[in-house]
Structure formats: structure tokens, C-alpha cells
Amino acid sequence: MNARKERHALKEQIKQQQKLLMEEKKKYKQLQKQVDKMAKLMGDTDDEEEEVEEEEEEEEETESEEESESEESEEDDSESDDDQAPIEKRKNNLQVSCGRKYHD
Secondary structure, rough: OOHHHHHHHHHHHHHHHHHHHHHHHHHHHHHHHHHHHHHHHHHHHHHHHHHHHHHHHHHHHHHHHHHHHHHHHHHHHHHHHHHHHHHHHHHHHHHHHHHHHHHO
């Protein structure tokens, strides 16, 4: 008698486990469908993001070109300052040397 009860209890447990397994499989399939949809949507947005990134890269390139052009013009300005600096030094030297002559 005990063996029959044990078998019956084991069969009931198997049935319950199978029901749970079927429910989990259904949940898994639903989740997999959602994941596939999300992946598909992400694939679409990835294309858009790539386009946006390409545009940003182009903007950065043009900005960097503009910056290098402005740096070049600043270098030109500093070179002209260097050209003027010797003239100022010469002027000061002449004034100092002329001043010494008059004081001596």
C-alpha cells in the first residue's frame, strides 16, 4: 500500500513539475519575442545613431580645420610681434646709448 501511495505522490509531483516547466517555456518564448523586437528596434536606431555619429565627426573635422586655421593666423601674428620686438629693442638701445653720450 505504501508503495502505491509513493508512486501516486511521485506521479503528482511529476505532473506539477511538467506544468511548471510548460509555464516557464511559455514565459521564455514571450521574453524571447520581446528581446527580438527590442533587438530589431535597436538595429534601426543603430543605423540612425551611426548617421548622427558620422555627422558629428564631420562637424568636428570642420571645427578642427577652423581651429588650425585660426592657430596659423595667431602664429603669423606672433611672428609679426617678434619682428617688431627687435625694432623696439633697437629703439631702446639707441635711446640709452644716446643718453649716455649726452651725460658723458
